[in-house]
Amino acid sequence: MLELSINNLDQLKSVSHALSSEIRLKMIHLLNQRTMNIHELGEALEIPLSTAAAHVKVLEDALLIITELRPAKRGVMKVCTRNFDDIHIQLNKPPENSAKQEDFVTVNMPIGQYVDFEVSPTCGMANGDGVLAAEDNPVHFYDPIRTDAELIWTRKGYFEYKFPITIPADAVITEIQLSAEVCSEAPNYDPHWPSDISVWFNDVEIGTWTSPGDFGDRPGRLNTGSWGKTTSTQYGLLKTWKVKKDKTTIDDVFLSQVTVDDITIGSNSVLPVKIGIKDDAVHKGGINLFGAGMGDFNQDLNLKVLFTRA
Structure with a gap:
């Protein structure tokens, strides 16, 4: 689970921005099923490879996905994996008397x-x-x-x-x-x-x-x-x-x-x-x-x- 709070506005804004796009939400949905490379994501969503790569970068910067370079027939390919099952956003300040x-x-x-x-x-x-x-x-x-x-x-x-x-x-x-x-x-x-x-x-x-x-x-x-x-x-x-x-x-x-x-x-x-x-x-x-x-x-x-x- 990804824990977010108003105490870390930069991360909260980054994740919120990443989730504000329908294409990026569809990418996360596709990655729920299996890992995919950028070319596969572009084909599945019927968007240009350059557009798919740009959306992947936004999701990667927000830590919502992780990527890894793997060998391909020509050079390497970037493989994408979903990073979290859930996102929890805490808008209130945690109580100071919490047990732990x-x-x-x-x-x-x-x-x-x-x-x-x-x-x-x-x-x-x-x-x-x-x-x-x-x-x-x-x-x-x-x-x-x-x-x-x-x-x-x-x-x-x-x-x-x-x-x-x-x-x-x-x-x-x-x-x-x-x-x-x-x-x-x-x-x-x-x-x-x-x-x-x-x-x-x-x-x-x-x-x-x-x-x-x-x-x-x-x-x-x-x-x-x-x-x-x-x-x-x-x-x-x-x-x-x-x-x-x-x-x-x-x-x-x-x-x-x-x-x-x-x-x-x-x-x-x-x-x-x-x-x-x-x-x-x-x-x-x-x-x-x-x-x-x-x-x-x-x-x-x-x-x-x-x-x-x-």
Whole structure:
């Protein structure tokens, strides 16, 4: 369920605008039945492909649908999935004496602030000005210049981060979310280069997602300077892992049976988060991690912990 309130007017206006179009409402209805690409939506609604793409962008910006680039006969296609079953709009202020109020803390972690890693060529790090150190030499991942990285990559291995969690002692964690822009790591780039990317919270594997490829067909929206003119990786896909009370999802699609009760976190503690490629992965296609300033999304690794208090 999507929860909206007058406390977040920007999101409320975005969703209201998205729902104000008959075509967009019909798109959501079609996506109730199955995932569809933009071409299929355009054909079903008898509208031009460019018009369908514009409407999809509005729904995507409002978070009412999620999209993913998948391999097609010619390049890639954007596949659309409905993101929510229900929308709840709260127009009044919640009572202050509610028995339980959900709260949250967020931590933004620069991608170069890993505490442990394992990398193998092809590997390297860069920012908008270009490559920060000689590529394909793992020793450079110890270099302090890594803190300037806005893009890091490796063909196999992992990066591990430690997120400080400062929540009240009586807090009961209800959900843990990790958001990151990520893709596979191919020579130069290749949209048809699958990679099984896994995530661990506190050494508990929460699930594996298969990235469809490594994207460089256009400059990343944030890429400027020399990197925006290369023929290498330019952007990734924004993915959100959510460990809940009953399951783990990725972009709100079921991923595994791992729950928050399987992840041990206390107040004023540290949560180790690892992302990478398992040794026994079927698709060992590497990983690119994007930070704020490069790719399509202006964010670092973002961790959000939701909790309630009595």
